[in-house]
Amino acid sequence: MTGETRELEYDYSRLVVPFGPVHPALKEPVHFKVFVKKEEVVDVGLRLGHVHRGIEALAETRNLVQAMYLVERVCGICSHSHTTCFVGALEEIGRIQPSERALYLRTLVFELERLHSHLLWLGIMAYEIGFDTLFMFAFNTREAVLDLFEEITGNRVHHSMNVIGGVRWDLDGRMVEKVGRSMSKVREAAQRIREIFQDKTVEERLSGVGLLDRGAAQELCTVGPTARGSGLKTDVRKEDPYAAYGALEGSFSIVTRTEGDAYARTEVRIFEIFETINMINEILARLPGGSIRPGETIIRSMNRVPQGEAVSRVEAPRGELLYYVRTDGKGGLRRLKVRTPTLANIVGLRQMLIGGEVADIPVVVASIDPCLSCTNRITVIDLDKGGAGEPLRRRRRKWPH
Amino acid sequence: MGRGLRAAFRALLRKPVRVRYLTEAGEMVPVPERYRGKITYDKGACIGCLLCIRTCPSGAISTTEEKKVEFSVFKCTFCGQCAEICPKKAVKLGSDFELVVYEKEGMVVR
Amino acid sequence: MAALAALLASLPAAVFLSLLFEGIDRKLHARMQGRIGPPVTQPFYDFAKLLNKESVFPSSSSKAIFASAPVIAAASSILAGAIPLASLVAGTSVVGDLILILYLLTMSSIMVMIGGSSSGNPYGAIGFSRKMVMLIGYEVPLLASILPLSLKSQHSFSYHGIVQSQVGMGTCFAFAYPSSAFAAAAFLACIPAAAGVVPFDVPEAKTEIVHGYLVEYGGPHLALARLAKDAASFALSFLALTLFFYHPPLFEGHASLGGLASAILCVAFAPAMMFLTVTVPRTVFARLKVGQAFKFCWSLPLTLSALSVVLSAAGF
Ligand code: SF4
Ligand code: SF4
Numbered sequence A: 001m002t003g004e005t006r007e008l009e010y011d012y013s014r015l016v017v018p019f020g021p022v023h024p025a026l027k028e029p030v031h032f033k034v035f036v037k038k039e040e041v042v043d044v045g046l047r048l049g050h051v052h053r054g055i056e057a058l059a060e061t062r063n064l065v066q067a068m069y070l071v072e073r074v075c076g077i078c079s080h081s082h083t084t085c086f087v088g089a090l091e092e093i094g095r096i097q098p099s100e101r102a103l104y105l106r107t108l109v110f111e112l113e114r115l116h117s118h119l120l121w122l123g124i125m126a127y128e129i130g131f132d133t134l135f136m137f138a139f140n141t142r143e144a145v146l147d148l149f150e151e152i153t154g155n156r157v158h159h160s161m162n163v164i165g166g167v168r169w170d171l172d173g174r175m176v177e178k179v180g181r182s183m184s185k186v187r188e189a190a191q192r193i194r195e196i197f198q199d200k201t202v203e204e205r206l207s208g209v210g211l212l213d214r215g216a217a218q219e220l221c222t223v224g225p226t227a228r229g230s231g232l233k234t235d236v237r238k239e240d241p242y243a244a245y246g247a248l249e250g251s252f253s254i255v256t257r258t259e260g261d262a263y264a265r266t267e268v269r270i271f272e273i274f275e276t277i278n279m280i281n282e283i284l285a286r287l288p289g290g291s292i293r294p295g296e297t298i299i300r301s302m303n304r305v306p307q308g309e310a311v312s313r314v315e316a317p318r319g320e321l322l323y324y325v326r327t328d329g330k331g332g333l334r335r336l337k338v339r340t341p342t343l344a345n346i347v348g349l350r351q352m353l354i355g356g357e358v359a360d361i362p363v364v365v366a367s368i369d370p371c372l373s374c375t376n377r378i379t380v381i382d383l384d385k386g387g388a389g390e391p392l393r394r395r396r397r398k399w400p401h
Numbered sequence B: 001m002g003r004g005l006r007a008a009f010r011a012l013l014r015k016p017v018r019v020r021y022l023t024e025a026g027e028m029v030p031v032p033e034r035y036r037g038k039i040t041y042d043k044g045a046c047i048g049c050l051l052c053i054r055t056c057p058s059g060a061i062s063t064t065e066e067k068k069v070e071f072s073v074f075k076c077t078f079c080g081q082c083a084e085i086c087p088k089k090a091v092k093l094g095s096d097f098e099l100v101v102y103e104k105e106g107m108v109v110r
Numbered sequence C: 001m002a003a004l005a006a007l008l009a010s011l012p013a014a015v016f017l018s019l020l021f022e023g024i025d026r027k028l029h030a031r032m033q034g035r036i037g038p039p040v041t042q043p044f045y046d047f048a049k050l051l052n053k054e055s056v057f058p059s060s061s062s063k064a065i066f067a068s069a070p071v072i073a074a075a076s077s078i079l080a081g082a083i084p085l086a087s088l089v090a091g092t093s094v095v096g097d098l099i100l101i102l103y104l105l106t107m108s109s110i111m112v113m114i115g116g117s118s119s120g121n122p123y124g125a126i127g128f129s130r131k132m133v134m135l136i137g138y139e140v141p142l143l144a145s146i147l148p149l150s151l152k153s154q155h156s157f158s159y160h161g162i163v164q165s166q167v168g169m170g171t172c173f174a175f176a177y178p179s180s181a182f183a184a185a186a187f188l189a190c191i192p193a194a195a196g197v198v199p200f201d202v203p204e205a206k207t208e209i210v211h212g213y214l215v216e217y218g219g220p221h222l223a224l225a226r227l228a229k230d231a232a233s234f235a236l237s238f239l240a241l242t243l244f245f246y247h248p249p250l251f252e253g254h255a256s257l258g259g260l261a262s263a264i265l266c267v268a269f270a271p272a273m274m275f276l277t278v279t280v281p282r283t284v285f286a287r288l289k290v291g292q293a294f295k296f297c298w299s300l301p302l303t304l305s306a307l308s309v310v311l312s313a314a315g316f
Helices: A002-007 A055-059 A064-072 A079-094 A100-128 A132-153 A173-197 A200-206 A214-219 A224-229 A262-286 A298-303 A341-345 A348-353 A358-367 A389-395 B002-013 B051-055 B081-085 C002-032 C042-051 C063-090 C097-117 C122-144 C147-152 C159-169 C178-195 C219-244 C255-284 C290-297 C300-313
Strands: A015-019 A031-037 A040-047 A307-316 A319-328 A333-339 B039-041 B061-063 B069-072 B091-093
Touching: A015 A358, A015 C122, A031 A348, A031 A358, A040 A348, A040 A358, A055 A064, A055 A333, A064 A079, A064 A298, A064 A333, A079 A100, A079 A307, A079 A319, A100 A132, A100 A173, A100 A262, A100 A358, A132 A173, A132 B002, A132 C255, A173 A200, A173 A262, A173 B002, A200 A262, A200 A358, A214 A224, A214 A348, A224 A262, A224 A319, A224 A341, A262 A358, A298 B051, A298 B081, A319 A341, A348 A358, B002 C002, B002 C255, B039 B069, B051 B061, B051 B081, B081 B091, C002 C042, C002 C063, C002 C219, C002 C255, C042 C219, C063 C097, C063 C159, C063 C219, C063 C255, C097 C122, C097 C159, C097 C219, C122 C178, C122 C290, C122 C300, C147 C159, C147 C178, C147 C300, C159 C219, C178 C219, C178 C255, C178 C290, C178 C300, C219 C255, C290 C300
Parallel strands: none
Antiparallel strands: A015 A031, A031 A040, A307 A319, A319 A333, B039 B091, B061 B069
């Protein structure tokens, strides 16, 4: 057989394997340039920006109501996190206090979103390790949550739940019951998924892979389950409670693991599913009465937001999401800055990948639960060379200070 | 392994999961009450206040000569803001989600 | 002459059965995941569709090898499926054809692998090196598990001879001797690796190296490369059934019906074999890594086959 290997033109000692922007394991456009020595990864280069959409600049041309729906579309999975964060900043600038019931409903949808996001992620993880059956099971379970969204808010993905100073959709008794029933079903299914994930074959694939120790996790400013899998006890819901998390503080705890590998991150998310289900049941039990939104039209609320600036943080399913909002006092935006959780986590990838195997690349990349269309917040344009930058240069605006 | 095996065989013996879609021509799958589908517009009720245009995030609404509005469903993102702001409840988001037409004209709601 | 006619007739039959078996496998796989799954005839549509498409040759490939590899691979694994069929029908076989069958199966893997690595794609190159490791992993226990059968059937390496010796014993090898029972277990444990399905599909791991050596293939060449894989899993499950589980009261039927009847019976039962050795593993396992897969092959199946060889040499 040795004679036949001569057909190869490859230098086996150092192959450059491109991962993405189109790759079956990474469904979103990101490009990793992986330097491989035999099966070992020796270096990784990352390139972002393939789907830079200019949402921040676009938002500055819209009024606050329009921008609210625009930021919802930053992400298709944590859409509610984005509006909650944005609306939270507006409410802070305008000193608008939503009613208790509105805050609870906001939290309810928020946690349902975490539930569906984590279930989706478990499915993706299973798919990455070649376990399609588990992928199907996880997605089937997730379907129940999406159906709830459709019932509560009218849309499975973009819920349009928030308005300035409240929420749009109320829950009647029948729906409360239905959510409760769904939750016990989801819990049962999640239990089964958890058991399969704790199987030895799965554990073998995931443990010891993509190591990120506590120090590195802290230094690289990782957030969310990625940080919690490395032993950092960080969660915006506890540290800086927003919506109704302050009142619900006793009904959930922060799940952490100290191993810092892909399996730890998986476990963090699996146990967060159960925490979330508990919290949803708690919310349903404690749902206060009252109105869900201010009596005035949203245009009036919008006009009540004065000139000002605020930073708002929420704990999206993938970690801390941060918005910086500066309003112009005339119902518009001066500046919007979005820092998505994946942007914080993705820098940790290099550390996790180097020294690992090629087989582990998809697993490690998936283990931080990357949401890349959220993350494509930067794009490098060489203005001097013209080219693709030319139309952008014409549209470039001076930032008002 | 045992648990995966058990789950797989349980699925084998059960009916496969299916989400019903259109079954026969003209028959629609029921959607929830709050479902946000294709816009319906009651021109008679509209007073031409244009609040909907002011808040539509995607610029799907435009004015007509007779001081009313029309909706381009292809631009619409189904956020439901127009239905919410309309003081006369002239706009609603219906249950139609089959948005396929041969002529673009068919997707303008007047 | 009759044997040759049977072989010629078996070739299209093997192609048909390979595709049909893939359809059955996909349907059961889907149902175990809670999906409806494609119709059983789907692989035929896929095959026909791919045949009608254009083959693209990457400019970095060495064309002759790239184009001929899947043809040879498909031919050898179809032959590997057709020979057992033909010898059951005709009731004869040549000396040492069992070795030929196993060689053909190996040949088919090697050919696809070489074709993939000649494509000039880094994924193909990684697929090549992984397949190499896997080949070494499963070939040894697979071959070793045949030895006890040969020892127990008067040192015959003829496929039909081994099947007939089960008729002579009145029971099948899987239950006849402890040594052959271990051999059966080793053979079955090797099938997922030899057929290249999850958990052993490392050489073409979709999410890691984008189907590895298949990455640059398209059109008729892809159709043939996939047919080679289907035919290999058909051949393996058919071999496993007839070599180890040819229970005479069940399969021999009435001698008056002849070889054709027992061949048909075997074909009818082979999907059960495939379900156990291909569909179930690929449904309930996650993909292993190359090292883990190799370790598995050299621990469980190799121990089993070594044990069976030792036992059979000792006369058990
Ligand atoms: S639903 Fe939203 S996007 Fe569609 S027309 Fe109304 S306001 Fe515009
Ligand atoms: S908000 Fe209602 S009444 Fe006003 S223009 Fe729009 S549709 Fe007509």
